[in-house]
Amino acid sequence: MSEEAALQREYYLRKDRVVMANEKTLSEKEVILLVKRGDRGAYRLIVESYMQRAYYIALGFVRNAQDAMDISQESFIKAFRRIRSFDSERPFFPWFYKLLKNLCLDHLKRRSRIQEVPLEEDRVLKDEHEDREMKEVLWKGIERLPVEQREVIILRYFQQLSYQEIAEVTGKPIGTVMSSLYYAKKRLKEMIKKFLSSEK
Structure with missing residues (x-):
């Protein structure tokens, strides 16, 4: 891989935008398109952007810190596996939220009683x-x-x-x-x- 290509795969966050190592700013839509092409580095930034929100939403549903972390991580894995079916013209989070919510509800159905935390x-x-x-x-x-x-x-x-x-x-x-x-x-x-x- 050339040095230029290597730089193209280095990303970091700046406010609500994703910035590549060469200072080119990408929108979420552009990042999703990179993910669809198999760029795991780009997907890592999607995870970093939404992990905290996903965790607290899951925590609100299941009321157990470890379960919430497991569910939020599982939801990102599931989203990555299904990313090709995602319409990149739409915002990512509403689509992702449905996956997260379903995993939370599945967890609650499996749990016979509410765990006290x-x-x-x-x-x-x-x-x-x-x-x-x-x-x-x-x-x-x-x-x-x-x-x-x-x-x-x-x-x-x-x-x-x-x-x-x-x-x-x-x-x-x-x-x-x-x-x-x-x-x-x-x-x-x-x-x-x-x-x-x-x-x-």
Whole structure:
């Protein structure tokens, strides 16, 4: 391989763009096209771009750090194997998210019961002032939500996505997203209210 060709295979991240060693900036679409041609180095950057988001989404679903890491890694492997079927004219993450979500749901189906994880180690919950028991009630409430409602809670409050972004990622109308979020919050508030009443 010539020196020029070697440089072409060296990439690094700069904000939301991918930059090659020769300073040529590539869009995500261009990187995906390189991946489709078998460039594993380019795919590594896709993984680096989305791994943290994938991990926290998986963690929100399965509530176990190691399982979340395993699932997020597996989802990237599956995405790489299926990358040729991906329409590079579309954004990568909504397509990838469906693979990730399905793996999370498959994991939950295989698991006979929810594994308890020490909440102080659960990095999804960011409010350090919340009482441990309240956190447990909140998480138990989230776990009991229908999948569609749990999904929008995770994307909205733990990933800070807008309604429009959630709609794009999940492939659902924005009205459906807002409705699911409304009923999810209503149900969670009822659970917390019931818990507070029992504490009096």
